[in-house]
Amino acid sequence: MTRYLHLSAFMAALLFATAAGAVEPRSGYDFLPPEFQAMQDDPFENPGMFTVDLGRELFNAPGDDGTSCATCHGADGEQLRPARIARYPVFSPKLNGPVTLQKQIDLCREERMNEFPLTYDDPSLVALETFVRHRARGEPVKVDVSGPMQPYYKEGERLFRTRIGQLQMACSHCHEQYTGAMLRDQLLNQAQTNAFPTHRLLTQDISSLHRKLRDCFATLRAMPFQPGSEEYINLEVYMNARGNGLPIETPGIRR
Template sequence: MKYYLALSLLITAGMAWADAPSPAKSGYEFVKEETRAMQDDEFQNPGFIAVEEGRGLFNSQPASGKSCGSCHGDDGAKLEAKNLARYPIYDKELGGIVRLDDRINVCREKQSGEKPFPAYSKELLALETFVRHLAIGEPVNVQTDGEMADLLKKGEDLYKIRFGLIDMSCAHCHDSYPGQFIRGQKISQGQGNGFPAYRLDTGEMANLDLRIKQCLVLMRAEPFAPDAEESKLLGAYIMSRSNGLKIETPALRY
C-alpha cells in the first residue's frame, strides 16, 4: 500500500480526532506495579539478556576484523547518549529517515564489510537494544523542524488512518482511550521511549517498528514491509511524540 495513494481515500473528511495526550506519559506509567519493579531490576528484567547479547556482538570481530567497537570504542564508550536519543534522524546522504537499526546495518555493511542482518532478527534487535541502552535516562529528542517537519506530518496522517478489518487507527487507542482497559490491560499513549522493549505477551524483544506491525496484525491489516516508506514515517512520528520522555530501553511492555 502506498501512503500517497491511500491517504485521501482512508481519511474521512472533517473527522474530529482527540488531541495527542498532554503531558506525554511513558508506557511505564500504564503497566502494573510489579511489572515496573521487574523493569527496574537488571536481574529480573529479561530485556537485559538482549543487552548483553548485543554487547557481545558489538565487541566481536567479524571476518573483516573490524568490529563496532573498532570505531565506537569497547562497549560503545565513544558513542554519545544525546546523539543516540535523536534517532530516528533525517540523513540527506541516505535519502530520508534513518532508524537506529538502519544505521547499525549501514555501518555493518560499509565499515565491516559484512552482510546486513535481516529485519527483526535476534542479532539486529540485540545490537539495537544494546546501543539504545547506552542512552538510558537521556530524553528522547527527535528533530521536528527542517527536513523532518513535512515527514512527521505524513507520519501523523498515517497515525490517524483507519486500518484493517477492525477499522481503527493508532489514534483511536492511544489518543482517545489511554488509561482505559482492553483485555485486562491498560491502554497506553503508545510512546516509543522504551523500545526496543521486552514484550511479556510474546516473550521476545521488539523494536518500535516490529511493535507497530504487531498492532497492524491485531487490527487485521497487512503490515508494512520493514523498509517501506510508511514504516519509517509512522515510526518517526510516534517517536517524536515521545520527545522529552527518558529512554528506558530495555523497557517491559505487554
C-alpha cells in the first residue's frame, strides 16, 4: 500500500525514526510511472538521446592538435570497456583521491589532448559523460570501496545520514526509511545513481548527478556545495557503491 505524507506529518514521524538497516538496491526506474519507463526504454522516444548524440560528436571531433577521444578509444568509443566505466569513481594514487568518471574524461582531455581543463559539470563534459555511460548501458555498477577508497566511502555515508539544512533532515530519511511513500505528488525512491546523467522532463534538459545533489540540498534548505566539491565526490563514491549490481541506465528519464 502506498503511504501519502505531507512534509509536516513526515517530519513528525521522523522524530521517532530509527536508523534503518541496509536494503536491497532498487533502481529509480522501478518507481517511475509506466509511461516514463517506456520513454526511457525507447531510444527514439528518450529525449536524453539528444545529449548522447551530442556527446558522440564531441567524442569523435579532433581537437587543436588533431587528437580526438576516438584516437585512443576507437570511433564512437567502441574500444571503451563497459566494465571499466562501471567501476568509477576509482582511486588515483597520483591525485591521492577518488576520480569520478567525469573527472577522468577531463583528465584525458588535459593530459592526453593538451586541452585546458573545464569546470566541473561544463555542458560538454556532461555530454561526454552521458555518451560514455550510455555505452555501458546494462553493465552492473561495480565500485570497489575497499582499501584506499574506504575513507571517502565512509565520509559519503556520514553525509548521507547527517541531518542538514533548515529542515534538519538527512538524505537517508527520504531515501531509505520512506522509500516507496508519496511526498506530496512524488514517489520517494532510493536516490540511486545508476541512471545519471538523467533527462529531466520539467526543465527539458540533462541533469548531472552533482546538479541533482544541489537540488536535493536546496529542497532541505541547506547550503549547497559546488559541483565537483569534495562533499559531492564523497557522496558519489558512497551512492554509486551502495548501488553496486544495478545496471547502468543512462540516460534515465525523470520528471
